[in-house]
Every structure is written in C-alpha cells, then in structure tokens.
Amino acid sequence: MAKVANPGDQPGPSGMTEQVLAFCEDLRSEGVAIGTSEIQDAFHALEIVPWHAQVDFKESLATTVAKSPKDREIFELVFERHFFRATEHAALEYADAAESARRAQAEEGGPNQDGIDTEQLGEMVREAIAAGDESAMNDLARLAIEAFGQQGESSGVVGVDLQRIRRGLGLTANEGDGEGEGQKQPIDRDQLARFERQLRRELQRGQIERQRNLPPSRPLSDLNRSLPMRGAQDLAAVHKAVAQMKRRLATLGQDPRGAKRGRTVDVRRTMRSSLETGGVPLNLAYRPRRPRKPEIYVLCDVSTSVSSAATFFLSVLHALHDSFRKLRSFVFIERISEVTHVFEEERDFRKMSERITSEGGVADVSGYTDYGRVWREFLEDVSADLGPRSTVIVLGDARTNGRPPAEDLFAKVAERANRTFWLNPEPELYWNYGDSVMNAYIPFCDGAFECWQTEHLMTFVDIVAAGRPSLEKPKARKSGHRY
C-alpha cells in the first residue's frame, strides 16, 4: 500500500490507518470499486476532520469512497460492522474530559458485578436527547445495550430488547411520566423516536456481529440471478431488475459512435479547423450523431399459459414506458387491446396491472391465445402507423393451442416494421414442442430470444437501444429440435 502518512499522527489512535485500509478492503469485497486515489483522498479528508467526531468522520469517508446511492447503502452497512470498535475507542479517548470520565466510570463499572447504573444512564440519555447530540446518543445506545446485555436480558429479538431497554431506562414520551422523582422533564416524541432508531440499529448490528455476516443487502448486484418464474412472483425483484434496465436504456441510447457512416458534416467546425491547413478543409468535422429514438410497439401475451411470466412482461412494459416516449403497448389473449393509456395514467405498478386485467378489454372467452386473430387485428388497427422507424416486440410463448399460426399475417407485420423481435418466456429447449409454433415465426423476426432471466433481457436491451444488429444471428437458430 502506498505510504500514507498516518494522518492521525497527533491524536490518531494507533492502528487507525490500518483500520481504514482494512475497511476499504472490506468495501471492495462487497463490490464497491475503490481506487487507490480515492483512499488517498479519504486520508487527506481525515487529516482535516477530527477523528473523534463520529458523524464527520463517517461522512468524510463516505464522500470520498462511496460514489453512488447504492455504494452508500453498502458503505453504511460495512461501516457499521467495521468501525464499531474503532470509533468507539476514539470517541472514548478524545471526547471532552468530563464526559469521558463519566463514560470511563460507567465502562469500568461494567465488568464488575454491580453493572452499569441504569438510573444514571437514563439521565445521560435524557440529556443527550434534549441536546439532540447524535454522536452521544449513539454512544449511549451502545452503553445501554451493553448494560442490559450483562443482566442477561438479551432475548435476541430486536423489538423485544428495544422495548425492554427503553422501559429499563425509564424513557417515556411526553407527559404521563410517573416514574420516581415525578419532575423529570418530558422528552419530545420525535427525539425519543430518534434515540430508539439508534438503539434499534445498534441491536441489529449486534446481531450481525454475532452472525458474522451482512444481511442481504445488495439486491442490485445480484442481477444475474434468474428471475423467479414459477409460483410466487417476487415482484420486487423483477422491478429492481427492470429499474436497472431502465438506467441502462438511458445510457445506451447515446452510445452508438465510432462508426462514421451516415454522419453529416459540420460546416462551421470544418471551416474552423481548415485554418490549420491554410483554409483547405482537409479534416472534416462531423455533427454528433443523435441517439436513435425508436418507435416501439409491444405486444404482450397475457394468457394463462404465460401467466407466470405475464407479471414480468408487464413490468418490462412499465419500464419501457418510462424510457421511450413513442411506445404503444398491446395485450392480447384471443384478441388484441391497446393499453398505452393505462400506462400513461397509472404510475403504480400494482394498480396498473389490476386495471389491465380488469378493463384491458381483452376479450377473453376461452383464455386461449389465438395468434392468427391477433395478427389480423393488429394489422387492421395499427399497421398503417408502422414505418421504417418502428420496432415491434412480441412477448409471448407462441403456443397457439392448435389454432393456425397465420405466419403470413405476421410476415406482413414484420415487413412493415423496421425490426421485429420476439421474446419467449420459455427456454429455447422447449420451443416447438407441443403446440409451440415458434419456428413458424422465427424466419420473420430480426431476433428471437428466450427471455426468462434478467440477463437475457439485458442482451435484448443492448441490441434495441444501441441500434446494432444482433451479433449472434438468432435467425440461425432454426430446427435442431424436433418439430
């Protein structure tokens, strides 16, 4: 490690540098990318921020090493785990004399059998609460837990412990404080709640410490995990994946550059740069390419055969609606029905899916998909709008329930649209088994993908948003399976 002068040289407790380094190491292992330069920044920051001011210490570290809300979340957890001892130690040594004396007394009293004086502790907590001193409250919360832990009262359930400690300290909100010396000043409800939050956090951290691992904290990092498909739908997980995808769409939209094909010359800049060559425009300057803004038509199967994937598809639709202005969505079972307006009006996903299932207007007589009819209706209603900028995305399993696939109609749709993609919620292995007629449609698609994992979704998003042709030639995926 680069030689970083121990910033705390003067008062810094020995080993603090190592602590900070180990902490950064910990963060890295949790997936936060920290460069050496960032660690140096952290040390520089800590040179001018007092070590023993806990809040400042933490904020300084956070601002130099955690550079996104997600990183910050991980930072909080790791910080709690890591600096529990270190900062407490520092605080003990450098807090002003009076308080440290009191604390020391309390701490020393701890190991002896008489335990910590709860009465006195309660008083201190009151003082801290009244002063609104976050650091002190935090320290006291720790002491309180310590004190009650020694009396063998730790139940292991955070909520129970919390109440017990609060009662033990004689902390009650506002009036009605009948305990002992009747004239205790009332505590503000909000302030007390703040102290309780501290307590709760400390208790949780105690549990984490005991179990030696972090609570499940990094949902966004686990994107590769396959989406829950069958049974209980984990809506939250799907949503997180889609939220990530949304972000990606925003970035990817501006990505395609490098190729000079089809760019227009920027006359002004060309003239300007021509001066270097005496007025002869040797180097052409081009206008930056505008990101492709596709018009998207999404057809989404919501029949029973894809019911487990329908929620996933709907949330994909939901996310797409936020990212593309020109997006029209349709749901279909036997017939097709446009639901664009529902997405525009309803922001809440749950409500939206309720509305689609209730008033989506999908004539659902048998509950069986009729692809032939769907294509016909889509052609009649919408195909006039399809143009060279349109992308049609079909989300469905291509299971026709024995009805004719009407691939000629689908071919017409594909022909009018610039690009046509098919996302199938079934693994490729199952395509064309049973009543699945995927092979009938594949020849007309620019790409057909299995899509039951966020990973698949990402691949697909890359292709659509970047405007690149699909590299892996999904069209080649023909036959191979028994029809």
Place this chain on the structure above:
Amino acid sequence: MATTVSADPETPEAVAAALREARYLADDSTALIAFLAQRLGKPILVEGPAGVGKTELAKALSRATGRELVRLQCYEGLDEAKALYEWNYRKQLLQIQAVASTAGEGDKQAVDMGEIFTEDFLLERPLMRAIANPEPVVLLIDEIDKTDQEFEAMLLELLSDFQISIPEMGRIEAKTHPIVLLTSNNSRELTEALKRRCLYLWLDYPDSEREIEIIRLHAPEIDQALAARLVEIVDMIRDLDLKKPPSIAESIDWARTLILLGADDIDGKIFRESLSIIIKHRTDLDLVAERIGPRLGRSDKSEGNPGRQGK
C-alpha cells in the same frame, strides 16, 4: 493561491454559517463536504432528484466565498469548442490577410503559423474562463449527465489537475484554484473515472423541519403554522408515485402564492386553485387532486390545526 477573498474556512460549521449567510440552509453533510472540497481542492459531484437545491448550492457557495460563479450548462452534443475554447478564426483570417498585404512579395514566410495561435486569437469558453481567471471562482458544471461520455473524458484533465492542454499552444494551468461543482440528475450512470476524481454528495429532499426553515427563509412573510402545514402537504404529495414530485423551489413558489392570495390555511379550495404551482403534469394533477384534495376538504375549518392524517 493568491486570494483576495476570504481564506479557506476553518471548520465545517464555519462553512455552514457562511452558507446560511448566503441564504442557503445546508445540512451537516453538505456543509462538511463543501468544507472538504475547499480544503482539499477537489470537485464535488452532487447528485439527487430534481429541485433539491443542487444548482443553488453552487450559487450559494459563490455568494458565501465572494467568488464569481462561472456556469457551464451541459446539453446533448456539447463539445469542447463550446465548453473549453475555440480559435477565433475570423480574426485569424484577417490577421493572415493583413500580414500578407502589408508584407511585400518576397517575405510570404512572415505569416508564421505560430503568430495566429496565441492567446489573442483564443475565444474563451466557460471552462477556460474558470481556469484562466486571475481571481478564484466557483465553477458550476450543471447537469453533466446530459452530455456524452467523450465530454466527461475531456473534463478529466481539468478536474484532476486544473489545467487545459491546447495542442497549438501548450498547457494552460489554473492561476487560482476554483471550487468545482458538478451536478447530475442521475439520468445516466457517470463514468468511474469521473467519479473517482470527485467528492460525492447525495442531496435528497430535506426533512420537514429543514424545509420549513428554508421556506421561511425565502418567504419570510409566511407564518410558522402555515409553513408547517404546507410542508406537510408537500410531503404527502411526494409520497405519491408522481412523474415529477414537487421540488423545494416549487414549495417556495407555493408559499409565495399563498401569501399573495392572503391565505392563512390551506383548505380544499385554495389547494385546488393553487395546485398547478407545485404539480406540472396533467396525470399528476389528477392523481394529487384525487388523493390529497379530499383530505383537505374534510379538514378545512372543522379542526383548528389539523394534525397529520393517516396516509
């Protein structure tokens, strides 16, 4: 660092106080990071939802430190000619012609390329101006997420070394150390390289107490109870899933509107009439009118000081 303005602040508290003086109420971490930025000479990357005071922070810092504010508003397609510098080619052309006409036939060589690539022919754009300014400035690079990645890469030299390389002239180094703020609405992920060079500050909607304070600071005529009520309603609205939740600036606008209307409480009627001040989307309007409106309607006049009602 020759400064005529106030020297580096001593403590985060001093920064907070100076910002307060400049009519900006910073919370602890904001003040601390602003303090660190000045002491360490690092740029701050400010992220957060729209309208929480990211840009305002830069303005306040400029007022608090007495430095000039140089602002670069980013947009799609912004390039270095508009952000850094550009050669003043008309002037260069004229110079070439002038030299060519005065010089005799013999010495065409007089027009040396070097002569037209000097500072006289340079058009300064915001970033260059911030660097070359003899007085220290506050540089605000607003909505960096709107630009493309190449532009970010171009900023790297500026942000880490405070210098700009001009191929024809060499390096221009900062004469003074600017305070740099970059803001982003998080519409896309910024590159790691850029983030690594910055201190990171996440600004979120303030808690109600602070927001009341902010409103009272900017609309001093409003009385405490009304401000509290207003913030409470705005909080409720932010809890809804809106396309665009009301920002702090909009809360302030609303407070001023209420003062103009002479309202002393927000009842259903006033709420409906002034709703468009804080909600700027038709579907949002419907949603808010439907969810929040009735609650206010019920409570008007019946209770003196309606408490927070269940959500």
